[in-house]
Amino acid sequence: MAETRGTILIVDDEVEMGRLVAEYLTEQGYHAVTAHSGIEALAKLDLEAPQAILLDVRMPGMDGVEVLRRIRSFNAQVGILMLSANDDIDLAKQTIAMGAFDYTVKPVDFAYLSRAVENMMARSTASTAPIVSSAGAPSPSEHNLLYDLALEIFRTTRALPSAAREALGQQLEQVSLAAMQRGATGEKQDVIRLLNQIRVLLRFAKDLGDIGDDAHRLLDARVAKARRSLGLS
Numbered sequence: 001m002a003e004t005r006g007t008i009l010i011v012d013d014e015v016e017m018g019r020l021v022a023e024y025l026t027e028q029g030y031h032a033v034t035a036h037s038g039i040e041a042l043a044k045l046d047l048e049a050p051q052a053i054l055l056d057v058r059m060p061g062m063d064g065v066e067v068l069r070r071i072r073s074f075n076a077q078v079g080i081l082m083l084s085a086n087d088d089i090d091l092a093k094q095t096i097a098m099g100a101f102d103y104t105v106k107p108v109d110f111a112y113l114s115r116a117v118e119n120m121m122a123r124s125t126a127s128t129a130p131i132v133s134s135a136g137a138p139s140p141s142e143h144n145l146l147y148d149l150a151l152e153i154f155r156t157t158r159a160l161p162s163a164a165r166e167a168l169g170q171q172l173e174q175v176s177l178a179a180m181q182r183g184a185t186g187e188k189q190d191v192i193r194l195l196n197q198i199r200v201l202l203r204f205a206k207d208l209g210d211i212g213d214d215a216h217r218l219l220d221a222r223v224a225k226a227r228r229s230l231g232l233s
Contacts, residue, residue: 005029008050010032019034030117041053041055045075056083068098082095087105115186157169
């Protein structure tokens with residue numbers, strides 16, 4: 001077999017969807033393997049040792065969330081991109097908190113898929129090497145800073161009154177998840193734009209009395225930290 005860019009496991013109970021994604025990734029130079037159930041996915045994980053997994057959320061029997069949970073119980077390195085037919089923000093947050101690389105909605109955007117797979121492959125290759133700054137100390141990754149920001153935003157919006165959550169909270173959640181997604185695929189300008197949007201929404205929330213001064217300072221500090229990781233003041 002000719003050398004490939006790495007092995008990717010595609011897990012989807014829709015046979016045609018799995019075939020289309022596998023064909024696309026094969027054309028990109030990857031060795032694509034398909035599985036059509038959670039049990040088959042776990043078996044092929046041992047056989048194929050993929051560097052990345054595309055994992056459908058909704059499957060009969062063992063669903064993608066349970067497969068993710070089981071994989072993360074013994075393998076923290078392999079990149080896992082969750083696929084779903086529904087734009088479910090709560091489920092996206094849950095799977096990312098469980099260790100998924102990202103969450104995207106079907107039909108698959110192949111341009112985004114290419115970037116996500118490349119990033120997962122790079123992280124898998126570099127998983128045993130710490131990120132070191134020029135001063136010699138480990139530096140936090142941009143993706144982790146964006147995750148921390150999103151997590152703090154979700155904690156804050158959960159406590160908002162229903163009217164405030166509908167008016168601003170849901171927008172903050174959506175924008176913070178979008179910033180995470182763009183950060184995962186290296187889209188720096190989009191991340192900057194989304195961080196600026198978060199800052200404006202937080203200012204509105206503070207001025208309207210939806211969040212207090214302490215919560216605003218905490219969140220604004222996390223935004224500032226993420227901006228600094230991108231080379232901004």
